[in-house]
Amino acid sequence: MIVMRERRDPFEVIDIYNHKILANQSRAAIRRVKREKRIESGDIAVFKKLSQLLEAAYAGDQSVSGSQVRASSTHSLRILAQTFKAMEGILRNTKAFRETLDDLSGAAIELSQNRTISDDRLDSLYEFCCRYAALQQQLLKQSSTKPSYGVSVWPFESRIRHT
Amino acid sequence: MAIRKSDKTYLEALLELTSTFTEHLSDLKDRVYPSACPLALVDCLLQSSQILVDRIQQIISSSSTAQDGVVEDLLAQASDVYVFIEFFQSYVLPIIRASDSENVPAELVRPLEQIAGYVFPGSNLVISSVPESNYYFSEMSTKIKEFFASLNLESVLAEQKFDARDIYHLQLSGNPPCNILSHCLLGHEIGHALYRKLDVDATISPWIRFDDAVIKRIAGSIFEALLNALSASQPPPQMVLQQTREIIEYRTRFQLPLIAASWAEEIFSDFIGTGLFGPAYICSLSVLILPFDDIDMPSESHPPSRFRVQSCIRALHRSDPGFGYKRLADRKENAEYDALVRPWSEAVTSVPHRPTDDLYKTVFGLILSIKDNILLEAKRQLGTSAFSYSRFHAEVPQLRNRLIDWLPPNEYQLAASDQFRTPSIQAIFNAGWLSYLEDMNRLLGLFPKFPELLVRKKYYQLIAKGIELSNIQDRWETLSKSV
Numbered sequence: 001m002i003v004m005r006e007r008r009d010p011f012e013v014i015d016i017y018n019h020k021i022l023a024n025q026s027r028a029a030i031r032r033v034k035r036e037k038r039i040e041s042g043d044i045a046v047f048k049k050l051s052q053l054l055e056a057a058y059a060g061d062q063s064v065s066g067s068q069v070r071a072s073s074t075h076s077l078r079i080l081a082q083t084f085k086a087m088e089g090i091l092r093n094t095k096a097f098r099e100t101l102d103d104l105s106g107a108a109i110e111l112s113q114n115r116t117i118s119d120d121r122l123d124s125l126y127e128f129c130c131r132y133a134a135l136q137q138q139l140l141k142q143s144s145t146k147p148s149y150g151v152s153v154w155p156f157e158s159r160i161r162h163t
Numbered sequence: 164m165a166i167r168k169s170d171k172t173y174l175e176a177l178l179e180l181t182s183t184f185t186e187h188l189s190d191l192k193d194r195v196y197p198s199a200c201p202l203a204l205v206d207c208l209l210q211s212s213q214i215l216v217d218r219i220q221q222i223i224s225s226s227s228t229a230q231d232g233v234v235e236d237l238l239a240q241a242s243d244v245y246v247f248i249e250f251f252q253s254y255v256l257p258i259i260r261a262s263d264s265e266n267v268p269a270e271l272v273r274p275l276e277q278i279a280g281y282v283f284p285g286s287n288l289v290i291s292s293v294p295e296s297n298y299y300f301s302e303m304s305t306k307i308k309e310f311f312a313s314l315n316l317e318s319v320l321a322e323q324k325f326d327a328r329d330i331y332h333l334q335l336s337g338n339p340p341c342n343i344l345s346h347c348l349l350g351h352e353i354g355h356a357l358y359r360k361l362d363v364d365a366t367i368s369p370w371i372r373f374d375d376a377v378i379k380r381i382a383g384s385i386f387e388a389l390l391n392a393l394s395a396s397q398p399p400p401q402m403v404l405q406q407t408r409e410i411i412e413y414r415t416r417f418q419l420p421l422i423a424a425s426w427a428e429e430i431f432s433d434f435i436g437t438g439l440f441g442p443a444y445i446c447s448l449s450v451l452i453l454p455f456d457d458i459d460m461p462s463e464s465h466p467p468s469r470f471r472v473q474s475c476i477r478a479l480h481r482s483d484p485g486f487g488y489k490r491l492a493d494r495k496e497n498a499e500y501d502a503l504v505r506p507w508s509e510a511v512t513s514v515p516h517r518p519t520d521d522l523y524k525t526v527f528g529l530i531l532s533i534k535d536n537i538l539l540e541a542k543r544q545l546g547t548s549a550f551s552y553s554r555f556h557a558e559v560p561q562l563r564n565r566l567i568d569w570l571p572p573n574e575y576q577l578a579a580s581d582q583f584r585t586p587s588i589q590a591i592f593n594a595g596w597l598s599y600l601e602d603m604n605r606l607l608g609l610f611p612k613f614p615e616l617l618v619r620k621k622y623y624q625l626i627a628k629g630i631e632l633s634n635i636q637d638r639w640e641t642l643s644k645s646v
Contacts, residue, residue: 010254010255010258010332011301011302011303011306011332012301013250013254014250014254014306014307014309014310015306017246017247017249017250017310018306018309018310018313020246021243021246021247021310021313021314022313024239024242024243024246025239025243025313027239028235028236028239028240031232031235031236032232032236035232060417063420064413064416064417064420065416066375067374067375068372068373068374068375069372069373069374069375069378069416069417069419069420070368070369070371070372070373070420072368072369073364073365073368074364074368074421074424074425074428075364077417077420077421077424078421080417081417081418081421084413084414084417092406092410093406093409093410094409094410094412094413097413
């Protein structure tokens with residue numbers, strides 16, 4: 001009996017690690033902005049990456065909000081799905097989700113342009129980064145403990161994806 | 164204010180982890196690899212681990228005197244170091260271990276580099292072998308660079324000249340169902356790599372569209388199923404139900420195109436595999452995915468297996484759009500092609516596919532409508548790398564004759580100029596499959612005293628030898644031309 005295990009491509013997992021590091025670095029950068037009331041030059045690059053992530057999610061939302069859903073970019077839809085999952089539980093309807101996403105994206109863009117924002121907006125962005133980092137951690141846990149499409153026992157179990 | 168005791172313990176443990184990581188890397192440095200890339204990566208990581216040890220020591224000494232807020236920042240930096248080491252320790256070091264010469268057959272390295280080179284000329288490979296029936300081919304240098312950059316370690320890559328390379332990770336199955344013949348599945352993985360590298364998504368994604376009414380209907384049926392599952396005695400408040408309905412609809416809005424996009428990528432990759440290897444790809448794919456019970460069951464990432472094989476056969480068979488293998492005018496001319504494709508064609512056409520799930524049914528309908536466009540795009544991306552019918556017809560039957568005589572499929576044709584003509588790898592794979600399907604009984608009959616398994620093993624070695632000789636010949640020809 002041969003147990004065949006599906007494993008996630010390590011270089012797809014690296015995206016999760018990169019996102020986790022980005023969320024962690026963003027949290028640290030937001031803490032520094034709150035503490036020092038200014039944006040350090042090294043943190044601008046971090047905020048730029050964070051704003052790109054949120055803008056991708058925003059673009060994903062735009063592409064699914066019309067009367068005809070179109071997958072203009074798979075990447076933006078994936079980021080949207082993750083952002084939506086990260087905010088699960090705190091937002092009870094899609095309108096609130098959209099407004100929050102818009103605000104978070106705007107806040108990250110302002111920070112990336114070396115413009116300080118209010119403490120409330122910093123707190124919202126901080127909370128999002130905490131949730132996003134936790135989601136990435138959860139995804140990593142899944143990818144290391146559970147194979148991507150389940151374990152199948154060849155040739156007795158019916159289904160496995162190989163390629 | 165001083166650092167907490169628990170945080171200090173964490174930092175000391177991280178230092179130990181980094182030292183262990185360095186030890187593992189030193190062990191990997193002593194191994195022998197059939198290609199240069201794994202060792203270059205080990206060197207980069209060894210240098211990085213030394214820098215990271217210094218950083219952690221610096222964090223430990225700074226944190227003992229730093230203020231609360233700053234300590235938190237230092238701990239965040241330490242956490243990023245941990246993430247870096249965790250990734251390489253858990254995912255990359257096993258790849259490097261599996262890519263040494265004890266795991267990867269050295270004679271396959273050049274041929275595999277050649278196959279990858281058809282689509283990605285000049286690419287460097289890290290080839291690893293795993294026991295599972297899984298194949299991967301993905302670009303890794305860009306992501307590695309990004310990862311190193313997030314920890315300000317780009318200079319290490321530059322120093323080892325790793326930053327200028329275009330490196331792909333190629334994972335081979337160590338136990339494929341039909342041994343070396345199954346390696347044609349790499350064609351599919353090359354398709355994925357092409358899709359990502361050349362941003363094919365930008366062309367295909369705009370074709371993926373769903374009407375609002377369809378989404379509302381699917382979300383409605385999911386909501387109804389949820390309601391039925393809820394307890395009737397204690398129904399949730401109306402407002403909660405309304406919000407749940409909205410959330411389900413919103414999720415369906417991105418779930419539907421995401422599934423469609425994944426299926427489109429799979430179909431595109433299948434078409435690339437079909438174009439690159441011809442009928443041999445269909446044989447490899449079918450042997451791998453058709454033996455499972457339910458070949459009509461889709462998943463979020465993959466369309467049903469029956470549909471995949473059907474689409475590949477249709478793509479190979481037809482001319483416009485397609486690779487034009489079926490020449491209806493001449494039955495004799497079709498004999499080899501028919502022998503390679505008919506068994507799988509019969510296996511998948513016995514029952515027509517009908518997805519029952521509403522969501523999958525909708526995605527399936529869309530994929531059916533854009534399938535030909537995906538095929539045209541795959542053909543466009545392949546260009547002259549496709550294995551054409553004329554090459555198939557000119558090379559495969561003669562190579563098969565060599566195999567029947569138990570000779571490596573090579574050096575088969577002396578042209579008028581007295582030059583040997585080197586057969587392509589694709590032709591060898593096709594001849595290998597053809598003989599495997601048509602002549603195996605005859606070949607087994609040649610060695611009546613040997614166990615069947617042993618004869619089959621020898622047969623696969625014959626194919627590998629043919630590919631190896633073909634490569635030597637190809638390199639010799641290239642060299643003699645340059646001289």
